[in-house]
Amino acid sequence: MTEYTMTFRRYIKYTIFMLSFFVLGYGVTSYKSIFLGLTFGTLFSLYNLWSMYSKIERLGQAITTKQKVKTMGSLSRLLMGGLAVLIAMRYPHLFNLLSVVIGLMTIYIIMLIDSLSQTIRISKEKR
Template structure:
């Protein structure tokens, strides 16, 4: 299995590629709000994944040191998701709500694809 930091590095590379595609879609299609929503959602989704990686490191350290375990930051990630949706709701002329929610899920789709590719390579 891949290290969580390696997975996050791959996520960042995929995010930059996705943001470039969103910038092209925003600039050259008739759906700029959809591509802007995907970009905002993907940024917040990657931020949520970064929070998860950071909290998992703290969790692993506390388990290995025998200390009491800490929270994995679910409330912070939930709040971040609410913030991205709030941006899309308050600025509908710039961001499409449904595409923002889809963008929030893109890092997890990238994670799923990465696991599949990793398991195929290891076979």
């Protein structure tokens, strides 16, 4: 298993943990639209992570076989985020729009925190 695959799986685990926290918040608190928005946005974020992972895998395979790569799929991920926001705007009684946007950013926040923690861990090991 490559380091990239292990990192991807670690991101999936963290995201599923966050999703379970959001679902628990939906079930326990009275802030239903906020936690439903966070859950909805995070699900779209999880899809975007999977999409990015699969595109990078294809890029790696294309490089090893010396083929051309058409695109990394940034537009499709952007459109998925736009779709999530449009759905949230269409059903404001179900989803809090700001929560959906924060949920869309969840994977990027997880990536940032994980990268910082890995950097700190590696620098401590070098000492």
